[in-house]
Amino acid sequence: MDxxxxxxxxxxxxxxxWSARMLRYLEEHELVVPGRTGAGYRLYGLAELNRLRALxxxxxxxxxxxxxxxxxxxxxxxxxxxxxVDGWLAAADDAGSWxxxxxxxxxxxxxx
Amino acid sequence: xxxxxxHDVKDMSLAPEGVRRIMWADRQMPVLAAIRERFEREQPLxxxxxxxxxxxxxxxxxxxxxxxxxGADVVLCASNPLSTQDDVAxxxxxxxxxxxxxxKGEDNDTYYAHIExxxxxxxxxxxxxxxxxxxxxxxxxxxxxxxxxxxxxxxTTGVIRLKAMEADGAxxxxxxxxxxARTKHFFDNRYGTGQSTIDGIIRSTNVLLAGKxxxxxxxxxxxxxxxxxxxxxxxxxxxxxxxxxxxLEALMEGYEVMPMSEAARVGDIFCTATGDxxxxxREHFEVMKDGAIVCNTGHFNVELDIPALKSLSSGSREARxxxxxxxxxxxxxIFLLADGRLVNISAAEGHPAIVMDMSFxxxxxxTEYAIQNASSLEHKVYPVPTEIDEEIARLKLxxxxxxxxxxxxxxxxxLASWSEGT
Numbered sequence: 001m002d003x004x005x006x007x008x009x010x011x012x013x014x015x016x017x018w019s020a021r022m023l024r025y026l027e028e029h030e031l032v033v034p035g036r037t038g039a040g041y042r043l044y045g046l047a048e049l050n051r052l053r054a055l056x057x058x059x060x061x062x063x064x065x066x067x068x069x070x071x072x073x074x075x076x077x078x079x080x081x082x083x084x085v086d087g088w089l090a091a092a093d094d095a096g097s098w099x100x101x102x103x104x105x106x107x108x109x110x111x112x
Numbered sequence: 113x114x115x116x117x118x119h120d121v122k123d124m125s126l127a128p129e130g131v132r133r134i135m136w137a138d139r140q141m142p143v144l145a146a147i148r149e150r151f152e153r154e155q156p157l158x159x160x161x162x163x164x165x166x167x168x169x170x171x172x173x174x175x176x177x178x179x180x181x182x183g184a185d186v187v188l189c190a191s192n193p194l195s196t197q198d199d200v201a202x203x204x205x206x207x208x209x210x211x212x213x214x215x216k217g218e219d220n221d222t223y224y225a226h227i228e229x230x231x232x233x234x235x236x237x238x239x240x241x242x243x244x245x246x247x248x249x250x251x252x253x254x255x256x257x258x259x260x261x262x263x264x265x266x267x268t269t270g271v272i273r274l275k276a277m278e279a280d281g282a283x284x285x286x287x288x289x290x291x292x293a294r295t296k297h298f299f300d301n302r303y304g305t306g307q308s309t310i311d312g313i314i315r316s317t318n319v320l321l322a323g324k325x326x327x328x329x330x331x332x333x334x335x336x337x338x339x340x341x342x343x344x345x346x347x348x349x350x351x352x353x354x355x356x357x358x359x360l361e362a363l364m365e366g367y368e369v370m371p372m373s374e375a376a377r378v379g380d381i382f383c384t385a386t387g388d389x390x391x392x393x394r395e396h397f398e399v400m401k402d403g404a405i406v407c408n409t410g411h412f413n414v415e416l417d418i419p420a421l422k423s424l425s426s427g428s429r430e431a432r433x434x435x436x437x438x439x440x441x442x443x444x445x446i447f448l449l450a451d452g453r454l455v456n457i458s459a460a461e462g463h464p465a466i467v468m469d470m471s472f473x474x475x476x477x478x479t480e481y482a483i484q485n486a487s488s489l490e491h492k493v494y495p496v497p498t499e500i501d502e503e504i505a506r507l508k509l510x511x512x513x514x515x516x517x518x519x520x521x522x523x524x525x526x527l528a529s530w531s532e533g534t
Contacts, residue, residue, distance in 0.1 A: 083123070098194035099453050103412040105192070105242055106269040 130203025151182030158183030306337020322346030
C-alpha cells in the first residue's frame with residue numbers, strides 16, 4: 001500500500017477505522033485537520049493518518065472518545081471553564097479534608 | 113490608590129464572585145455591620161497594624177472589612193489551607209484593601225510562608241484560630257514580641273495551649289479568649305451546632321426522630337443544644353455526663369441521665385458532644401441494638417472509637433451518602449455517620465453566617481477593648497469582658513427589632529441597696 005500518497009476522506013476512514021463522518025467531526029473541532037485539493041476535497045497525508053491511528057490507540061487503551069478530546073481541548077483553551085470544573089471537583093471532598101486538617105492541627109497544639 | 117497591596121492569592125479574576133458572596137454573607141451579619149458603622153465614625157483602630165490568621169471565608173471577609181472601617185491596617189492569612197475560598201481572597205485584595213496571603217490547597221511550606229508574611233506586617237494586634245501567629249511570634253520572631261498590644265484567640269484548643277504558656281510564664285503579651293464569650297457560646301455552640309447537628313443526622317439518614325431514644329454524650333453548650341432540638345422533634349433524650357452538676361442540671365431539665373454503659377443498650381441514635389476521646393468505646397458498640405446510628409458533633413472523630421468498631425465488624429459498606437454500615441459478628445448492624453467527623457459540617461452545612469456574626473462581633477469589639485485597655489492588661493489569657501457580651505446582646509436584639517425594659521431609678525437603687533446590705 002502506498003501510504004505516502006495522501007488519501008481522500010473515504011480512503012482515510014477505511015485505512016484508520018474511523019467513519020468519514022467522524023473525520024469531519026474531528027476536523028470541525030480542529031483535532032485532525034486535513035489538507036485540501038485545488039477543488040476543495042479533503043486530503044489526509046501521513047501525519048494526519050498517524051494522528052487518526054494514535055486516536056484509536058487512545059480509545060483502545062483509555063476508553064477516550066473523540067468527544068472527550070474535544071472537551072480536553074476546551075479545558076486547555078477556556079480558562080473560566082477550567083476553573084469552574086476544578087472548583088466543582090474540589091468541592092466534593094472539601095468538608096472532609098479541611099476537618100481532617102483541622103483535627104491534626106489541634107492535636108499538635110494540645111501535644112505541644 | 114497607586115500602591116499595590118502585598119498579596120499572594122490564587123487568581124485575582126475571581127474577585128467579582130468573591131464580592132458577590134461576601135455581600136450575601138453580610139446580609140446575615142447585622143451585628144458586625146452595626147459595629148462597622150460605628151467603627152467608621154469613631155475610628156477606634158486608626159493606625160493599628162493587625163495580622164489575622166483565620167479561615168479565609170466570606171464571614172471572615174466581613175470581619176476584615178469591619179477592622180478596616182475602624183482604621184486598622186490588616187493582613188490576613190489562612191488558619192487552614194483547605195478551607196480558603198479563593199474568590200474571597202481575591203475580593204479582599206482588590207475591593208476591600210486587605211493584604212491576603214492564602215491559596216486553597218497550598219502546601220505546608222507555602223502555608224507557613226504565608227503566616228510569616230502576615231508576621232512581616234509587624235502587627236500590634238493578632239487574631240488567631242489555633243494560635244498560629246502567636247506561635248510564630250513566640251518562636252521565630254521573638255524580636256517582635258515587644259510590638260504586640262494583645263492577641264485574640266478564636267478556638268478552645270488554642271486557648272488551652274495559651275493558658276499552658278501563661279502558667280509557664282512564657283506568654284509574652286495579653287490574649288483575649290474570644291471563644292469563651294457567652295454570645296459566642298449561645299449562638300455558635302448551643303443554637304448553631306444544636307440545629308446543624310440535627311440537620312446533619314436527618315439529611316444523612318432521613319430518620320424520624322419522634323419516638324426514638326436519642327443519646328447525647330456531654331451536657332455542655334453543644335450537648336444542650338442538640339438535646340433541646342432532639343426533644344423538640346419528639347425524641348426521648350438520654351444524657352450521659354461525667355460532671356455531677358451538669359448531670360443534675362440535665363436531670364432537672366427533664367432528661368433521663370445514665371452512664372453510657374446503660375445508654376448503649378437502649379439508644380437508637382448516639383451523638384457525642386464532649387471534647388474528649390473514646391466516649392463511645394468498644395464495650396458500648398458490643399451491646400448496641402441492631403440498627404443503632406452513631407455520630408459525633410463534639411471535638412473530632414476520636415470521640416468515637418472507630419478502630420474498635422471496625423475490629424468488631426466483619427465488614428462495612430456505604431449504605432447511603434455519609435452513612436457507613438458496619439456488620440458485627442452476630443449480624444447486628446451499626447450505622448456510622450460521616451466517618452465520625454463533625455456531622456453538622458460534614459453532612460449538613462455547618463454554621464450559617466448569622467452564627468459567625470456573633471463570633472466575629474466579639475473579635476471586633478475585643479480588638480477595640482485591647483487597644484483601649486492596653487496599659488492595664490497583663491501577660492495573661494483573659495475572657496471577653498462582660499460589657500462586650502452585653503453590648504453584642506443589645507446590638508443583636510436591636511437588629512431583630514426586639515426591645516427590653518430598663519430599670520427605673522427606684523429599682524436600680526433598691527437593687528444596689530440589696531447587694532450592699534448582704
